[in-house]
Amino acid sequence: MTWSAQDVCWMTRALELALRGRFTTWPNPMVGCVVAQGDSLLAEGWHRQHGEGHAEVNALAQLDPDLDLSQATAYVTLEPCSHTGKTPPCADLLVSRGLGHVVVAMMDPNPLVAGQGLERLQHAGATCEVGCLEQEALKLNAPFVHCMTSRTPWVTLKWAQSPDGFMDGRTSPAVSAGGWAITGAASRRWTHTLRARHDALLVGMRTWLVDNPSLTTRDAPGPSPRPLILTHGQTTRPANAKAASDWADVPVLVHPASSASQQALDTWRRAGYDTLAMNQSPMTPAWWADLRKGLGCGAVLVEGGAQIAQIALSTSSWNELHVLQSLKPLGKGLAAPSLPAEPHARRKQCGQDDLRIWEQTVR
Ligand SMILES: [Zn+2]
Incomplete structure (x- = not known):
């Protein structure tokens, strides 16, 4: 798959945001999220601290709940979660906010997620693409991937x-x-x-x-x-x-x-x-x-x-x-x-x- 310069640009930003959690998210992965529409950045967030809000939650919290996001794209460095842990599933949140497109850097190797997050999004009608800057995302969370596998x-x-x-x-x-x-x-x-x-x-x-x-x-x-x-x-x-x-x-x-x-x-x-x-x-x-x-x-x-x-x-x-x-x-x-x-x-x-x-x- 070839990615547009815009996709690479926003995912690069999402990876930069993810890295901000490098001392405080373990044993969770570092995750960043950017919500954009074309060239315009709408919101961004990252997982700051183990046990606290995920990247998608922190990004979407910055937006007016009534804003139409059907033409917007969420760039997430890891497949949005599908399970209720310390927080509700992010895949459901993206669906409820009406995100039209979701671009994911890498699938979640966590057996509790492993494809189910993406499935939920697709089922709800969002278009999903996987693998944008995948190697960079895998490298960023190498210890997490190791622990899951x-x-x-x-x-x-x-x-x-x-x-x-x-x-x-x-x-x-x-x-x-x-x-x-x-x-x-x-x-x-x-x-x-x-x-x-x-x-x-x-x-x-x-x-x-x-x-x-x-x-x-x-x-x-x-x-x-x-x-x-x-x-x-x-x-x-x-x-x-x-x-x-x-x-x-x-x-x-x-x-x-x-x-x-x-x-x-x-x-x-x-x-x-x-x-x-x-x-x-x-x-x-x-x-x-x-x-x-x-x-x-x-x-x-x-x-x-x-x-x-x-x-x-x-x-x-x-x-x-x-x-x-x-x-x-x-x-x-x-x-x-x-x-x-x-x-x-x-x-x-x-x-x-x-x-x-x-x-x-x-x-
Ligand atoms: Zn999540």
Whole structure:
């Protein structure tokens, strides 16, 4: 299908609007909507916040309810929904407002919608066209599409390193030494916006204890992900470890079912931590599927340390890899994992630091 310049123009605008929700809509997709008649923009809207109005609702709310929309077109980046979730179906709303034409970038992979939204519109007499800037729309919501079509969560792996390949200037930092930030404030903000796009954040026990981390999104809009601590289940909780109540969402110790020490785990449980016993080897597809089933997390950010990053790489567990690199060599320290052989997909400057991003959407 060939699209007119006008269609491409309005859908481009709808995608721009959708992107505004990137830190606040997860686990919902980002969606934008433009209502236009020929060259004239009538209204626009986007899904701002999980649990609140969809893009179509926000766009149509700007228009006089008596306005004749039979000659207008609604451009929506995702098939309008057909199910009643937190809001009534958008397909019904478009029908009730008498929209004559609807152009959709991509079909909704959500099994609750999957074609039914379009069917309702067509049944009511609206002309519908699908696929305008489809690749761009699929890319925008790749984590959502992954979650709707796979049992495993979307996984982002992230670490920071020096240009000579060290994650920390010390080879084995003492627990009491605290974290070592080798990248700057702009990188920290980037990390926080990345966290806002994930339900959970996975670190190793050592990182949890050494960094005593505040794994939050304080420099970004959007909620903080739930902390998950990957552990053998043998570590007793040190008296100075933070209490579970320091986090908005209770941290979870993810441990092997068979070899963990219940005594050690009890010391964490008494401080309010949750535990999740796993039967599979860490970061295998079955392990990820169990993690998602057990905790309901559709997107997980893996933040460290070196050993965990290495497991994620060797099991090809990641969909996105973000490597932040500082300017200053460290000379020695804790070695970062080797970077993937394939070239990075994107590059971005974060203050003085260099960010490279690898992407594999199919995992
Ligand atoms: Zn909707």
